[in-house]
Amino acid sequence: MSRILFLHDEMLNPQHALLLANPDLPRVFVFDTQQLERDQFSLRRIQFLADCVAEIPGVTAYQGVISEVLRELGVTSVVTQRTPQLHVASALAGFQVEWHDEPSFVDFRGRLKRFMHFWKAVETQLVGEAAAGRDAA
Amino acid sequence: MPQPLSLAGDRATRLATIRAAFPQLDGPDCSFVGGRTAAMARLAKIDPVAYDKSRNFLDGAVTRLSPYLRHGCITLGEARMHALAGWSPQRAWKFIFELAWRDFWRRVWKSLGPAIRKDVEKPKVTLGHAPLPDDIRRGETGLPCMDATVRSLVDEGYVHNHARMWFAAYCVHFRKLSWRACADWFVGHLIDGDLASNHLSWQWVASTFGSKPYIFNKENVAKYSANRWCATCTADCPFDASYPALSKRLFGTETP
Numbered sequence: 001m002s003r004i005l006f007l008h009d010e011m012l013n014p015q016h017a018l019l020l021a022n023p024d025l026p027r028v029f030v031f032d033t034q035q036l037e038r039d040q041f042s043l044r045r046i047q048f049l050a051d052c053v054a055e056i057p058g059v060t061a062y063q064g065v066i067s068e069v070l071r072e073l074g075v076t077s078v079v080t081q082r083t084p085q086l087h088v089a090s091a092l093a094g095f096q097v098e099w100h101d102e103p104s105f106v107d108f109r110g111r112l113k114r115f116m117h118f119w120k121a122v123e124t125q126l127v128g129e130a131a132a133g134r135d136a137a
Numbered sequence: 138m139p140q141p142l143s144l145a146g147d148r149a150t151r152l153a154t155i156r157a158a159f160p161q162l163d164g165p166d167c168s169f170v171g172g173r174t175a176a177m178a179r180l181a182k183i184d185p186v187a188y189d190k191s192r193n194f195l196d197g198a199v200t201r202l203s204p205y206l207r208h209g210c211i212t213l214g215e216a217r218m219h220a221l222a223g224w225s226p227q228r229a230w231k232f233i234f235e236l237a238w239r240d241f242w243r244r245v246w247k248s249l250g251p252a253i254r255k256d257v258e259k260p261k262v263t264l265g266h267a268p269l270p271d272d273i274r275r276g277e278t279g280l281p282c283m284d285a286t287v288r289s290l291v292d293e294g295y296v297h298n299h300a301r302m303w304f305a306a307y308c309v310h311f312r313k314l315s316w317r318a319c320a321d322w323f324v325g326h327l328i329d330g331d332l333a334s335n336h337l338s339w340q341w342v343a344s345t346f347g348s349k350p351y352i353f354n355k356e357n358v359a360k361y362s363a364n365r366w367c368a369t370c371t372a373d374c375p376f377d378a379s380y381p382a383l384s385k386r387l388f389g390t391e392t393p
Contacts, residue, residue: 011209013173031142031158040325044167044294047155048328051171052208054144054151061142063158069139081209084247084333105213105240112248114348118241119234126217126233131226136234 003077004028004070007059008088010102011081012052018100019056022079027059030066035087066091168293169204169328176205185220189231195297195362200232203329204295206239213240242333245346253332254317261344262388265313269322273308280374281366282358283307294328299361305342306352310387311375316343349393352383 005018005025012029013019019027036046053061062069066088070078077096083089106122116136123132142158144151152166169175183200191197205211213236220229246253272278276287286304289296296304301323308319320339324330340346355377359367367374376383381391 009208012171013209013211015173016209036159040322042291042294042326043156043159043162043164044169045325045328045330046159046162047152047167048169048171048204048294049208050144050151050155051148051167051175052173052210055172055174061144062139063142064139072139084243084250086251102209103212103214105217106237108244112241112245115238115241118244119237122237126237127226127230131230134227134230 001026001073001075004073004075004079006070006078006080006092007053007056008080008083008085009049009052010083010085012049012056014056016081017103018079018081025079027056028070028073028075029053029056029059029061030069031061031063032066032087032091033063034065038087067094070095165292167328169201169295171204171208171210173205173210176202176210179205180211180216180219183220183232185224185229185232189228192231192235193299193361195300195365199297201295203239203334207329207331207334239334242337243331245337246331246333253336254321256343256345257337257340258345258347260350261348262310262350262393264309264316264343264345266315267313267318269308269314269318270312273312273314273319274322280307280372281370282362285366290323290326294326296327301338302342302351303353303358305339306350307375309339309343310350310352316340316345344393350388352380352387354378354380354383 003025005022005027007027007029011018031046031049053059075095078092079098079100080092081102082099106125108118108122110121112118119136143154148170179200179202183202184198187198188200192199202211202216206213206216217233217236220232249257273287276284276291278284283304286296286300289300305319308314309316316339320336324332324335327335337346342351344350353376355367355374358376378386384393385391
């Protein structure tokens with residue numbers, strides 16, 4: 001199992017593009033004990049994750065520290081979705097990682113400051129010209 | 138070799154497997170069923186028009202899609218397309234507006250990185266830095282509206298958005314607690330918890346990611362909760378005042 005599709009907790013979807021594009025890669029999810037403890041995850045949150053993972057065909061779930069689990073599995077190369085969750089990038093730092101962008105909701109390349117500025121820039125893309133311009137209040 | 142954790146079989150067995158795998162954690166089982174199937178069933182039931190009219194009321198037509206969006210079971214784009222397939226853009230406007238909030242928070246998180254756990258901006262009022270006290274953690278403040286929020290958080294892992302804002306304002310402005318300490322504890326319980334929506338919302342309430350602090354009063358709670366607590370509440374209510382009076386008491390000025 002040198003190359004895997006690593007599923008983290010933002011891509012728990014059996015229709016995910018990376019699953020469809022890589023049907024032959026082993027699929028691995030890790031209940032990351034370090035992160036779950038550090039981020040004070042409740043039992044219910046972990047159970048919800050388990051429901052999500054169970055629905056994905058062919059995925060093997062482990063419990064432990066991500067980097068240690070992958071090393072013990074003989075993983076050297078990982079395909080996964082880009083995430084701002086720092087612990088995912090840190091856990092995968094010792095592996096060759098092929099990062100893929102998450103699905104884009106809207107095209108925006110401006111400066112992020114206040115939401116209403118963002119909304120005014122993307123509103124027409126999201127609702128069309130006829131509906132744009134409504135008072136948000 | 139690490140041993141796989143078997144999640145196959147019926148849901149009751151799966152929940153028990155997780156409970157056994159994490160014996161240090163306790164509490165009731167998760168009432169939200171995870172996964173895309175449950176997400177699509179919930180999406181099929183949304184009513185953007187009712188959502189628009191009633192989303193701020195605790196018994197309003199909120200979608201409860203956030204746990205599924207958080208975990209990628211469905212995407213923001215799918216939710217938007219579903220709304221536009223069933224309703225005109227005018228009728229789906231508010232629902233899509235709120236989806237855009239999620240996208241905005243996430244973009245800000247990507248931009249900030251780990252700094253999301255620090256003040257994004259200088260606070261517009263003086264903030265406290267007290268740690269999270271046990272009466273908050275246990276839901277024993279003596280204020281029925283706040284204690285109910287903690288029970289909802291801890292027992293269900295879900296809190297209505299308006300109640301989240303009230304609770305954050307209570308902790309940050311009325312109790313002068315560290316927003317960071319509160320946000321870190323809060324997010325761990327939320328089934329939909331992510332640093333983007335949670336921590337930036339706490340910062341918005343605190344005024345470290347917004348132009349002014351968010352506060353609320355008793356009239357607001359009574360209105361949007363259908364008077365579920367206030368009608369029988371005997372507590373010495375810290376929220377029973379006008380906004381200028383509360384602002385003066387909390388921040389020393391009627392218009393922070």
